[in-house]
Amino acid sequence: MSKKRSIRLGLITFAISLIITTMLAMAFLSNTSRIRRERATFIAESIANRIHAEIKNREYITRILEIEVMSSDGELTQDTFQKIGEALFDDNIDVVDMTLAPNGVINYVYPMNSGVSERVNLFEDSQNKVHVDNSKNAGVGIIMTPVNLPNDTYGIIIRRPIYLGDEKSSDSFWGFASVTINLSDFLSGVNIKGIAEEGYEYKLKGTDVVTGKTQIIMEYSERELAAPVEAMISTVGGSYWTLSISPFGNWMELYEAAGVLIIVITISILLAMLVAAYASLQATAKELEVLSYRDELTNLYNPRSYQDHMEELSKKKLPYGLIYIDLNDFKQVNDNYGHDIGDALLNIVAKRLQNSIREKDRAFRVGGDEFVVVIHGTQDRKFYESVIARMRENVAREVTIGEIELKASISAGYARCPEDGTKFEDVVKKADEAMYYNKRLLKAKRLAGQEKGRMTARDFR
Template structure:
């Protein structure tokens, strides 16, 4: 009986130990896969930020051309254009040509040997026509990619509508400033090929803000990616691209799973496996600490970071200002289109708010649709009004999510330290009061109108 009992206890102990180590093993493997996804997301975010910055740099070329045309009151000379074109062209190795098109007719192109030297009516191109008409009517620039260039390669075209005078109507429309970029050279500059060197495959997808369609701009392979991580890239005119990233194999290979469970069967000791999991957790502690200061949805700083940052400013008695921001009618979006659409809208609004402020200032998400921007240093009221105006304009651009087009608006108010109070609590109250006063004014204005505008 004693021997039988010992065998029974041994079997029960083995089963319990096996169950415990198996559970811990599953947790460990999930943690490894999660860490790999986080690393991939970090890499995708870095590449996406570089692409976004470089697109802005190329778009600035069209902005400079617009300034030249306006300074010349629409009568930009060929000699002046070539001087400007030469200065801009030499700064970017991936730029194929720079051109201006009064009334949509390509007139000047730099360099002269470009395939676009011959006169060309942009509106004759069926591919571009709908985009150019929309750009002409709205005053918003466009980005086309991938576009097949005359030499058979693929490129990116950025076009900016130019208007003379103060209005944006057909009478004031002058034409377009354009820059053509070699797609392969551009992506080489941002080192997108480095993703493959790290053992990942990728797809760069353009999301059309006009048609709502998506198209592949560049991809490592044509097969669908397995559970990829994604990074959003703001482009031109409120458009955006998406960078998808996944490993060449799987986030967790079969041989890794089998090896882990083989070790579990051999060891079958709970404490040893628990120590391995603890070691793995300790290795990730620093990274998790950094993540704890970021909002998981928008990647803005979170309430914890906001509280610590304000404590530091108050302790050092440094001047600052707070801009409280609330997204109007956000509940209607969630109720009408669902929380996934609402989350996508918050993500885009967060990016636009971040793009509206200086690099040294900080944007925080402190609630569902509530944001705070901390402005460092001493500035007059005009400065804050300009920042808020820029935020309103950026947020008000159309947001296309799938087949849904939304148009956002914000309520905002600000207060400064020490001008509006020397204590943090006083500054917060004044900024919050100002924001809610702005919200009441907006609501009153809508109620007074014949038809209110929905988000």
């Protein structure tokens, strides 16, 4: 073989190798950037799901107040309101106050020392007028944030119009139920600041459905984010928040691209390195995909999986049922023994719930101590009652964690599609209302001193 031919063959081999390695390098850079964005999207959606779930939990407080007002035909006494407020207040450490405003005038406040002035007419207050007018006329709840609180902090106000009767009209309008939340405590509870620990900047913005204005609720820094990924958060009454995150630097740094170029030039080494790196990235992508549908603590399906699964059932118009489940008095475990014990209890309860259902049905963890079980197919009420009874029995078995013995109980309610509603939102609402009705019954028994076997500090041994 002549020297020229050897050089020519070497050049051809180099050119072919350079093309292949360049293509692989481009694929590597693109795939790395995509996976980083997928990871960021997963983190953003996880935080967004937590925020959505916690807002719904706080909105339920106004729903409970609405039910109590309607149950009393609008004649709720101050004493009854204070007892209700006391029962609800301890469940949420970020709640600042709860109020009722008959005809828009605040007459009920809990706690009394919260700093909220009674006799304030919301329809005449400049900060509230536009929102309460719209809420009354549209018959939907509203969320306002950030609002200035009396202690020079920022907060969230969730307000629900109350009507006495089936029709939502001016004649049946009773007033408003409101809950005020400390914004900093609320966002700390969903660990929004943990995004920065993962290496990302963030901005949380809220769009007011009434005014159309978008405000920054919380941000890591004032600078604009570079090509952020976003997660939408449905809040109250059609309003929504947007969580945007992006890395502190760029999705792909210049020095990274330069490094790949150097590796491309060293052809013999690059091929082996790129194949190994590409396979590793593909495995990481699959692992992230699996993790994105599982709850990290309990290994049950997570809110993202729940949403996707229900969209699939609704799209195929398949019959199903939802069982909404809430672990009673879970806050007391965290307060008395710490979050490690609380997490261990949640993990045990999750396994017991999973063991209480059929293999073809699915269990999801959708909030801190909230679970949903999806029952597939058409089943009668006796079937659901037997499933719930089995869950209660399994969960009620004594739990031993180290030297600590606990007793747990659940509140549960169910609804079926299409028997209780053809739309997913209607089924969710009925199942949720049934669960909270069950929880109110338990709380009522507790207040009356009649409940037995519930999870309280007296049961911790």
